[in-house]
Amino acid sequence: MPKSSELKATIYDVAELAGVSLKTVSRVINKEPNVRGSTRDKVHKAIEQLQYQPSPSARGLAGSKSFLIALLYSNPSSSYVTRAQQGALEACGAEGFGLLIQPCDYQSPDRVGELLHRLKESRVDGAILTPPLSDNPQLQQRLADENIACVCVAPRTGEQGGLSVCCDDERAAQQITEHLLAQGHSRIGHILGHPDHSVSQQRLRGYERALLAQGFEVDRSLIQQGRFDFVSGKQCAEELLDLSQPPTAIFASSDDMACGALVAAHERGLKLPGQLSVVGFDDSPQAAQCWPALSTVRQPISEMVSSAARLLIGELRKQPPDDIQSTFQCQLHLRDSVSPPE
Amino acid sequence: MPKSSELKATIYDVAELAGVSLKTVSRVINKEPNVRGSTRDKVHKAIEQLQYQPSPSARGLAGSKSFLIALLYSNPSSSYVTRAQQGALEACGAEGFGLLIQPCDYQSPDRVGELLHRLKESRVDGAILTPPLSDNPQLQQRLADENIACVCVAPRTGEQGGLSVCCDDERAAQQITEHLLAQGHSRIGHILGHPDHSVSQQRLRGYERALLAQGFEVDRSLIQQGRFDFVSGKQCAEELLDLSQPPTAIFASSDDMACGALVAAHERGLKLPGQLSVVGFDDSPQAAQCWPALSTVRQPISEMVSSAARLLIGELRKQPPDDIQSTFQCQLHLRDSVSPPE
């Protein structure tokens, strides 16, 4: 096994060993067309033999690319971030790209400037935008101005232009509401997500659609404005439980908020799920660890982001994209937090 | 404002504008000594004016560095990872380094090979090892062989040679156990962390020390072997609660396991915290969201990793390190999961 004390092989060594020119090796490495199969094989053999690894710096300098893409996120739950990273990493690893992570405050406009500065500094070739960053057209415009390719991980909306992957939040929300309905609940509260996140609207729509489809009316007093976090979930649940005719079930737009609802109910001494059924959205680790364990919806975050990364990398390679966008489905995870109303 | 359509300024443009040579600009950028103050100022002014940003690729190629460091972790909780990333990111951002994240399976040796391959491929200059990776001497040796600098984020043990930051787990474990003791508990169960993580031992030691200091004996039957995760925590708690003389309090070596204990107790209809007090370790998001909210220990993870990154970068810059290692203290976060025994 070659020790690292021996100098690293360069493309030149490979060319010599394979008996071809520099440029031909370069073509093989970059999977360019117009290389004879037999030549390609020779080169691959030489690469193998020398354990050659191209230098990202040299490639970057010569080709003015960085082979780096950034994953931009604005602090959703840490489990969301972790799962997204996992997906991005997987795709990047397979495609020979590096991944730079970049948390950012999605609102303040000066932060956008700072973010762009960072991205330019590291010379990333492209960026993956996760919600709610993908809801921000200004950011996308600025990225385009800077000539940074981008792909959005976004809820399903008709109007997307560029690369994107989405997930059918509305349908999932409808399904989980239907699950509650099927258990016999008719007064179902809903705790909205953060108003600036477009997913919040999607999920509300699913909720409404389920009710309407079964002939129920949408009662505005059963809908509270949350902000996706535990504290807001708890507060909203308290409001709902204080109603003269409180709901027998609550659908919270995130697991964190659903946990808040659980705690609010516990504090009032309610028996769960008998006196209050609760469902969440996200399938965060908490969902399985709270009491009772939450029924919730799992988005295929890792797969979505991985797919987004591949889309982006394909674009950077100027490969004709198979699909400009793809849609993923969520999955219900039913646990112990739902029962028929007492 | 210069549009990106104009070509990016190069070091050459800066040199010309400042009226100095290429090399002098390079010296200023790299904070090398032996540059006159007035010269430095001229250069900085020119950099400012041109909005010059050095090209990482060119610097990397010419200097055979990458200005990239890797954060290696082996799937502790996602909140741990997120907080560690945050710290690393902060330091890297400030120091002009890029951060590559690298989850990895810490055990299988072939994985170590794969990991090294990836690190070599991306040509990182250094790596930050978080527990339990920092417990693996083989990995450290291999990194050294490959000439990749590294710094360990590790529990406090006397024997460290290289760069490291640590945290006094033992002391924190002792303190939280003392808290339980102070509430009047005398039969305190302990759920150990994963046997392969050295922190598990540290925390056990703190637990034992607290008991001994107050004149209690360490009762082996009150100590269960967990694996840091929720499921093992729940199982261990069940074992403890099945004892003919069950403990009145449990100190779990992680919040996930403490949540497991909480659920086990709920399932038996115990009144919490009256009939069972529980404390955890980590201050994960769950800790504040479960019921009752967990008293736990918070490690300054972000600060530790940030400090580790700075240590590493200093080393890479060949700056004389202020300290080869530094120690951080944990903080108790007391919430609602502890009360005197009924």
Added chain:
DNA sequence: TGACCAAATGACAGCGCTGTCAATTGATGA
């Protein structure tokens, strides 16, 4: 005043690769 020396600065090659464009090859059809 000049010799001497460290500090400050500069000239230049070259890091390892890709883009451009030119040269070669080999197959095809007249």
Added chain:
DNA sequence: TCATCAATTGACAGCGCTGTCATTTGGTCA
């Protein structure tokens, strides 16, 4: 058979910077 042309391959410059080593500067001391 030879011109023709696409497919394949190669030569070479140059991406933007840093390392090495040479040169200049300015101060100090005899």
